[in-house]
Amino acid sequence: MVKLPPYLKRGDTIGLVAPAGFMPFEKMQTCIDILGEWGYQVKLGDTAYSQSENYFSGTDEQRLRDVQQMMDDPQVKAILCARGGYGVSRIIDQLSFKKFRKHPKWLIGFSDITVFHSHIYTNYKIPTLHAPMAAAFNEGEYNNPYVQSLKAALAGQLASYECAAHDFNQQGEAEGILVGGNLAMLAHMVGTQSDIKAKNKILFLEDVGEYLYNIDRMFIQLKRSGKLDKLAGLIIGGFTDSKDTDRPFGKSVYEILQEHLKDYKYPICFGFPISHDKENYALKVGVEYTLKVAGDGVRLTEKETNE
Numbered sequence: 001m002v003k004l005p006p007y008l009k010r011g012d013t014i015g016l017v018a019p020a021g022f023m024p025f026e027k028m029q030t031c032i033d034i035l036g037e038w039g040y041q042v043k044l045g046d047t048a049y050s051q052s053e054n055y056f057s058g059t060d061e062q063r064l065r066d067v068q069q070m071m072d073d074p075q076v077k078a079i080l081c082a083r084g085g086y087g088v089s090r091i092i093d094q095l096s097f098k099k100f101r102k103h104p105k106w107l108i109g110f111s112d113i114t115v116f117h118s119h120i121y122t123n124y125k126i127p128t129l130h131a132p133m134a135a136a137f138n139e140g141e142y143n144n145p146y147v148q149s150l151k152a153a154l155a156g157q158l159a160s161y162e163c164a165a166h167d168f169n170q171q172g173e174a175e176g177i178l179v180g181g182n183l184a185m186l187a188h189m190v191g192t193q194s195d196i197k198a199k200n201k202i203l204f205l206e207d208v209g210e211y212l213y214n215i216d217r218m219f220i221q222l223k224r225s226g227k228l229d230k231l232a233g234l235i236i237g238g239f240t241d242s243k244d245t246d247r248p249f250g251k252s253v254y255e256i257l258q259e260h261l262k263d264y265k266y267p268i269c270f271g272f273p274i275s276h277d278k279e280n281y282a283l284k285v286g287v288e289y290t291l292k293v294a295g296d297g298v299r300l301t302e303k304e305t306n307e
Helices: 025-037 060-072 098-102 111-124 134-143 145-154 183-189 212-224 253-261
Strands: 013-017 041-044 076-081 106-109 128-130 160-163 172-182 202-208 233-240 268-270 283-285 288-294 297-302
Touching: 013 025, 013 060, 025 041, 025 134, 060 076, 060 098, 098 111, 106 111, 111 128, 111 172, 111 183, 111 283, 128 145, 134 145, 172 183, 172 233, 172 283, 183 202, 183 212, 212 253, 233 253, 233 288, 253 268, 268 288
Parallel strands: 013 041, 013 076, 076 106, 106 128, 172 202, 202 233, 233 268
Antiparallel strands: 128 283, 160 297, 172 288, 288 297
16 A cells, blocks of 8 residues: 655755765755745755765765654655765665654655665655756756646646657557656666566656666666566656767667567657656656557656555
C-alpha cells in the first residue's frame, strides 16, 4: 500500500540540502527567494553552506547527518536537494528511515537523486518527486512551466503533460505506477537494495553527458537484468550533451535506444520533457499514471491516489 506524503500548504517548511555534489550557496539564493514567494519557509542544511574544496558538499558523514536531520525533523514537510552530481549511493545504506516511514515527506530532485527515489519506493512504498532543483530557479527561469510544475505538485495538483509525437514512438495506452529517473543511476543500482522493480510499471529514463557507447552499455544492463521485459509502458526523455568517441559509434542516442526497444510491444514515447535541460516536468515516482501514445502526440496523466 502506497503511503503518500502530505501535500504542502502555505507556511510549511522545506529543507534544502546538498546530499551529493558541491554547490555554491549563492547559486541557491534565487531558489530560496522563490520558495518564500510561494509561501514556504526554508530551512538550510549544513551542506547548503558547505566550504568543501573537493567534489562533494561534505564528507560522507556530514552529508549523511544533514539528510538524516531533515528526514527526522517534524517541522520539515519536504526536502529539496540543491543539486545531484554523485554521492547519494555512498550514504543511502546508512540512513535510518524509521521516522520517515511514520511521517513521510516529499523528497525532491533528479539525476543522482534517482537513488533516493528508487530506494524509498522499492523499500517503503513512499512516493517521491522527480523534479527541478535549485539551479532551475536561476536567471529568471522559474516562470517556465517546468519549475511551475514543481509548485503545482507540492500543492497537490494532479499532473497532465503533453508532448509531440516522435517517429520512433510505439502507440498504445498504459496504466501503472511510475518509476525511473537517470539511466546511469538505475544501471548503477541493479542488484542492490535500491534496485527498481519494473514489472507492470511505467518506466521513465533520461541522462546527461554520457558517451554513446556507455548509453548503449547501460541500456543493455537494464535489458539483461529483465527491467524492460514486462513494463506497462516506457518514457524516453532527454539525453542531453551526449558525447561520441573519435571513431564514431554510428548512431544517435535515440537510434541506439530504438534498436533495443523495437521488439517490445508496450507503448513507448521518445522526446518526453524530462531531462537535465530546462525541459524537466515534475513527476511523482511511486504514483499511478496513464500514458497515451498516439499518432498526434503523447499525454501523461496522473491518477488520484487512494491510500
